[in-house]
Amino acid sequence: MRLDAVRERLIPQLAAARVGRVTLTGGEPFMHADLIQIVSEFRAAGMDVGVCTNATMATPHQIQRLAELGAHMNVSLDGFSADSHGVFRGRREGFQETIDNVAEFAKAGILQGLLCTPNNLAEDEEYAQLCQFAKEQGAKYVLMNPLGQMGRGASRASQKLRRSDDHMRHIRDLAIPFADDDLDVTLIRFPNEDKPLAGCEAGVIFYVFTDGGVAVCPYLVFAARTRVSQHPDTDFLVGNVWLHDDLADRLDAYGRFSDRWDLGANPTCGACSMSADCGKGCPAAVVESGQRIGAVDTEQCPVVPRQSRMLPLVGTS
Incomplete structure (x- = not known):
């Protein structure tokens, strides 16, 4: 997004829609030449700003400016070694760059949390090390979310890196002891044996x-x-947002998802x-999964057997 479009078009529409908090994500936000000014524009409009980043590109000057602006950083960290996080992200050296900048974010008082995608490149124990690192750096949360079937991780190659349910249970057992009043450990779509499911935030967070x-x-x-x-x-x-002038009315008309x-x-x-x-x-x-909304979320529901994902047959002529 261009800076002028963010300033002149996006921010006024979000303000009219009563938005109080935005998160900038990507891709990698630090690749945007105008990232700091974009954050400044959102802050000037009275909105809290978070940035989701791999923390490999932030410069000392950018970190200082983000601290002055009162932004906060959410950092992707998918293992705790160059052989796991670094390889998963495509650059072995990226692991140390991420670790170093997480520490710099923490020193600047702008580190909020760590975002983690458990994967087969990491040893299970690395996720305990990751949680310990989060505590040492004063992070407010660690959020773990397995590789999924859609969005990030949707490719067949990525699915080969998905952790098995048994490994995910072990990672859960390693991570949960680190949760306390200072660190929230949030586990998204981990294997579920006996709990009712969480609800959907669609429309609340758009x-x-x-x-x-x-x-x-x-x-x-x-x-x-x-x-x-x-x-x-x-x-x-x-x-x-670029074509319509009535975003707030459209969101209100859509109403609550439920x-x-x-x-x-x-x-x-x-x-x-x-x-x-x-x-x-x-x-x-x-x-x-090919169902209409209203069907059971069989991957997570504890009262129905998990079903194999079946793709419909496609006829040919």
Whole structure:
């Protein structure tokens, strides 16, 4: 996004939509020549700003300016060695660069959390080391999210790096002891044996693509664009910030996601004793699996057997 478009078009529309907090992501935000000025423009509009980064490109001057602006950093760290995080990210030397800049963010008082994608390149024990590092640097959270079927990690090659359920359970057991009042350890879509599912934040947290498309959830859009989807992506896009002048009205008209879609519209949820306390999981996972919203999130639901992902047969002539 160009700086002038952010200043003159995006920020006024977000302000009209009562947005109080933005997160800049990518790609890698530090590749944008105007990143610091963009952060400054959002801060001048009264919005809190976070940056999701791999922390390999930030310069001392940029770190100083971000601290002066009161921004905060969320850093991707996917293992705790050059052989895991470095190889996973495509540059072995990137691991030390990330570690060094996390420490610099912490010294500047702008480190917020670490974002982690467990993968087969790392030893399980590295995730305990990662959590220990987070505590030492004063991070507020560690968020772990397995490689998924859509969005980041959607390729077949990436799926080979996905950790097995048994390994994910072991990583969970290693990470949870580090959780306390100072460090939140958040585990997303780890194996679930007995708990009701979380709900969906679609529409509460929305996403603006660089082409201007405004999504109630980017993962719903990614899922809708898979070849097995029964939903068009327009079910989850409310407009385009570059083309439409009424983003706030469009978001208000879309309303609450749970009011628009019945997430538990299936016999299993209807008969489940946990239904009242269950948020029904991730609708994007349901869409990506080839079902319509309302079907069971079988990957996470503890009361139904996990089902193999079956792609429909495609006929040829």
